Amino acid sequence: MRVFLEQVINGLTIGSFYALIALGYSMVYGILKLINFAHGDFFTLGSYLGYTFLVFGSAALTSRLGIWGGMVLVTAASALCVALVGIGVERAAYRPIYPAGRLPAVVSALGASIFLQNAVMVLWGPRYRAYPAELIPDTALAWGGIHVSLLQLVILLVSFALMGALYVIIQRTLFGAAVRATALDRDTASLMGINFNKVILFIFTLGPALGAVTGVMVGLYYRQISFTMGWNYGLKAFTATILGGIGNLPGAMFGGLILGLLEMLGGAYISAAWKDVFVFLILILVLIFRPTGLFGEKTAEKV
């Protein structure tokens, strides 16, 4: 039971990474019906920027602001930079292609992904990079024999806080209502005076920023980062998006968490080598029986 609970916490940690990345996919998909392949690379870029800020600024930052203050600043700076890149990518690679329809945009997104991935490789080199060790005190907390590291706890808290904040913005604010309206029907939303370009700006700021925060957290958690990792995390996060139901933000969050849990528990109790097979099998089974994802709404077919 103790091992099980620890695995659940590990699963939730990975799952919250997937969930945060999945939110970026889901937002873009909801508004533009575009699979934003470049999103995984925003995450990689965030991770590498965080690495650079930590390596070159950690001494100065931590002495002034303390470890946590420095960490917050590094993460925020990385998120800001990646948000700017995200807006740039949208302007350069996606906006000119919207009128041509969905499929050309998919190719353009793949092109942007290849570009970003290789830009990271050119800037930081093709080898693995390792986050500085012992930045965060390696304290283990224990409740009733369940061991959780401090870092894990912080990651979980930050992730859930971010997801909660996004949920409130989307569901409870007027601007969030505008975003949801645009996702529902872009043309009608425009007729109601909603500025489509502002909505796009919003999702391409927030999505990449969330990805960057996740990138820094993954760097701190696993310590090792590589320029191709965005591809793998992106694939998992996209899977999570579909699992929850495309364009449904709470769905994407739960999809990510469920995926992380399945992966950890499958790895621990079935077979570590077959855990990803297990994850994809569950995904396929879910879609066979619920063709629009776990939380997807039944939509009437357009005639």
Add this chain to the structure above:
Amino acid sequence: MTRLPTLFRKIPLPPRAGFLPAAAGLFILYPFLAGDYLIDIAFFFGIYALLGLSLNIVLGEVGLFDLGHAGFYAIGAYTTAILNTQLGVPTLLLLPVSAAAAALFAFLVCSPIIHLRGDYLCVVTIGTGEIIRLALINNPFELTGGPNGVFGVDFPGIGDFFVIDSSIKFYFFVWLVVALSAAGLLRLQRSRIGRAWNYIREDETAAAAAGIDVRSYKLLAFVLGAGLAGAAGNIYAAKLMCVSPESFTFWESCLMFCIVLIGGMGSVPGVLVGAAFVSLFPEIFRPFAMYRMLVFGTVMILMMMFRPGGAWPRRRFTPAPDELSGGSRRNDE
């Protein structure tokens, strides 16, 4: 189904097809002028053309998003490699066997998921492709050799009498298969099946209302596409003499997706252009070393900006009035 005699009718040629004999001549002369390295590049161009044609059936003709096509390619390649190294079946004989294995696999896997729409189908194909790749890495029943793969596939040949063992012979082998497939697919486009596929792509609900068995036609597209990808896998395994899981990643599926869209959906000559782009471009820009993929990504974006319909889009076929009444065909496409 297409009646047999129509299969032997003339293949419709595009207008201004005068360059075709010239191109064919160039293709035949090319390997005698170029060195082995350049011939091998042209060989892989052929493999990508074959893969592009196979995905074009699913994505281009029927509009089904398939981002797991590398899985079918892998099934073909591994069928060839395993049956050849374990049982000693001749590699050339395994060409149809590999195609059939991939087609059968596609039939079994796609039957339960064919009702999914758009991106949900897309994700299931991604999942299938990944499951195949991970299964190959995990070496089930000690058959697939794990991450190292299978080594020592024989050269294809007819006994000892004629063995395809040099770059030039492989070049002609793959392009012969490409030419036959392209001819077959051009015929198929104009058949009842091809028109049903296009109808489903344009409007699935209307197609169903008009009495088209949407489910069967979609499955047929997957089965044919997978079969052709399996055949490509056979040739690939024969050329490299070994197969390993890293040749069949999600990235490879994305590349096939790009071939079809860069060329133009449902356009056979377009697929050739797209295959040329993804196979020749990285070679041509080799001097740029680590910057070449940056350029590759940028060019992909620019192509979609300036030619969103693809480099060589398919022209809409408008039947002449006499054709509607079953008269003779005009070669106007």
